[in-house]
Amino acid sequence: MLLLLFTTLAYGSVHAQDDDEYKEASKESQAYHKYRLVSTKPPFGLQKVNALCAQIKEVDGDDGLDGTAILDPKKYMALSFREKFTYHMVHPESYSQNCDAMPPIQDEQKKIFGQLPDAFSEKNWSDRQEKFFTDHRDSVIALMQYCITKDKRVGLNFKHAIVDINAKEMIPFLISMYNEQKKDHDILTVLMLLMKNNAYQPFMVSASNKKLYADQEASYKSYLNFNVENEALIIKRALDFYRGGK
Amino acid sequence: MLLAGCSFCYSQANNNFVLVPAGKYTIGKKGYLTNPLRTVQVDSFSIAPYETTNRQFEAFVKATHYQTDAERRHDALVFEPGLKEFEWISDTTAYWRYPNGKSRGGIEKEMDHPVTCISYHDIMAYCTWAGVRLPSLEEWEIACRAGTTTDYFFGDSGAFIGQYANVWHGRDHMMADTMDGHMYTAPVGSFKPNAWGLYDMYGNVFEFCTGKLLPDEGNTLAHARGGSWWCSKNACNFFNSYDIGRVNIRASFSNQGFRVVKMKKGKG
Numbered sequence: 433m434l435l436l437l438f439t440t441l442a443y444g445s446v447h448a449q450d451d452d453e454y455k456e457a458s459k460e461s462q463a464y465h466k467y468r469l470v471s472t473k474p475p476f477g478l479q480k481v482n483a484l485c486a487q488i489k490e491v492d493g494d495d496g497l498d499g500t501a502i503l504d505p506k507k508y509m510a511l512s513f514r515e516k517f518t519y520h521m522v523h524p525e526s527y528s529q530n531c532d533a534m535p536p537i538q539d540e541q542k543k544i545f546g547q548l549p550d551a552f553s554e555k556n557w558s559d560r561q562e563k564f565f566t567d568h569r570d571s572v573i574a575l576m577q578y579c580i581t582k583d584k585r586v587g588l589n590f591k592h593a594i595v596d597i598n599a600k601e602m603i604p605f606l607i608s609m610y611n612e613q614k615k616d617h618d619i620l621t622v623l624m625l626l627m628k629n630n631a632y633q634p635f636m637v638s639a640s641n642k643k644l645y646a647d648q649e650a651s652y653k654s655y656l657n658f659n660v661e662n663e664a665l666i667i668k669r670a671l672d673f674y675r676g677g678k
Numbered sequence: 679m680l681l682a683g684c685s686f687c688y689s690q691a692n693n694n695f696v697l698v699p700a701g702k703y704t705i706g707k708k709g710y711l712t713n714p715l716r717t718v719q720v721d722s723f724s725i726a727p728y729e730t731t732n733r734q735f736e737a738f739v740k741a742t743h744y745q746t747d748a749e750r751r752h753d754a755l756v757f758e759p760g761l762k763e764f765e766w767i768s769d770t771t772a773y774w775r776y777p778n779g780k781s782r783g784g785i786e787k788e789m790d791h792p793v794t795c796i797s798y799h800d801i802m803a804y805c806t807w808a809g810v811r812l813p814s815l816e817e818w819e820i821a822c823r824a825g826t827t828t829d830y831f832f833g834d835s836g837a838f839i840g841q842y843a844n845v846w847h848g849r850d851h852m853m854a855d856t857m858d859g860h861m862y863t864a865p866v867g868s869f870k871p872n873a874w875g876l877y878d879m880y881g882n883v884f885e886f887c888t889g890k891l892l893p894d895e896g897n898t899l900a901h902a903r904g905g906s907w908w909c910s911k912n913a914c915n916f917f918n919s920y921d922i923g924r925v926n927i928r929a930s931f932s933n934q935g936f937r938v939v940k941m942k943k944g945k946g
Contacts, residue, residue, distance in 0.1 A: 530923030
């Protein structure tokens with residue numbers, strides 16, 4: 433059975449990217465693109481955090497003061513831990529690069545990408561924000577699981593955080609969330625990124641890894657075709673990784 | 679290479695801007711949502727054959743004592759080999775004189791390299807002082823294409839990009855790549871020009887343009903084109919005639935720069 437799945441996956445990925453000269457994406461594809469970009473807004477003090485973020489002057493004002501993207505340190509320190517979590521999840525303090533945004537593409541809903549879309553357009557988490565997630569890893573995971581269960585969605589910002597803090601203990605939880613709707617293929621992407629980043633050997637020698645990450649032609653736009661065989665194989669591998677890699 | 683060097687000297691000495699005649703030009707890429715294939719009508723404009731250099735930016739700073747965003751905000755993003763794809767590190771010491779931070783050296787011997795680690799906001803100040811402006815998104819592409827309608831001004835295959843552009847040839851950014859002699863920026867005009875004599879339209883530094891892709895874009899967003907020394911075919915791959923990048927107007931990266939267009943007399 434495993435051999436059959438492997439063969440199917442390899443075949444699908446070989447034929448996955450021959451449409452460089454793409455046409456306008458279908459409405460279904462565009463809707464899925466929009467769906468992929470939704471981030472989670474944690475409920476912990478969200479209104480208060482939004483109000484504080486609205487006061488941050490990112491561009492120089494008439495007062496001649498320099499703009500900043502960072503919340504005033506005193507105001508930040510006055511936030512509770514959960515409110516800090518919300519702040520970091522909704523307000524990236526640094527910038528992202530010119531070219532890391534993937535242009536819209538065809539049939540996005542039929543693909544499993546090797547990389548996640550950009551969560552914050554031209555912004556990104558700062559070093560201190562990433563450190564917050566890492567330093568408070570267990571608490572961050574617990575808060576994310578609470579929000580995900582409540583929303584029944586894994587927001588794009590959460591997906592990036594899960595990969596950044598290498599939250600491989602979330603694998604069964606992520607799979608159960610995926611199985612509820614079997615719509616959010618970026619959860620499968622997160623599973624593959626976790627396997628790749630941990631150099632899980634069965635994944636590293638797989639056709640998926642070759643196609644998405646290791647091949648000379650692989651790029652940040654690389655993807656596998658979505659089908660039930662590929663879906664099942666990714667989930668099985670991720671569970672094997674979780675059971676053996678704890 | 680020797681020819682390119684001579685041309686550079688001549689151009690700098692004679693302020694040898696390239697005149698692009700008024701007319702209708704084909705730009706974009708078939709079916710490309712962010713830059714569809716279309717014909718545009720533009721007025722004539724004169725564009726610099728090279729990216730703006732450290733020497734030129736230094737003249738501006740000396741004359742105006744201008745402090746860049748990176749100097750005031752200490753939030754520049756820099757690169758060193760060993761980072762994951764699209765990962766940049768914050769360096770509070772970085773600004774245009776030390777575009778990848780003080781620990782990675784200054785520009786004293788790189789005055790003919792493109793200026794980097796400057797924001798769109800800084801560039802606007804330079805342009806005001808120098809009496810020049812940025813090209814629009816359309817003007818940049820017209821100049822880059824030099825009459826071609828292919829993905830690259832040298833054809834549809836990117837296989838020859840190394841002859842025309844300082845880009846990243848490594849598979850990823852974990853190891854230093856000096857395959858073309860340059861890990862970071864190269865002196866402007868080091869590679870072959872396009873058919874209109876414009877150098878480094880691809881690679882070296884991302885070049886800021888004016889204009890929006892969408893009418894509802896926020897005022898903190900700017901666009902840049904052409905890819906940079908950081909860009910590889912596996913990550914970014916924007917060293918072509920159709921892709922359009924986006925970046926915050928206050929962001930200072932060590933792969934962002936610009937080239938200018940002459941102001942027309944009587945136009946502010």
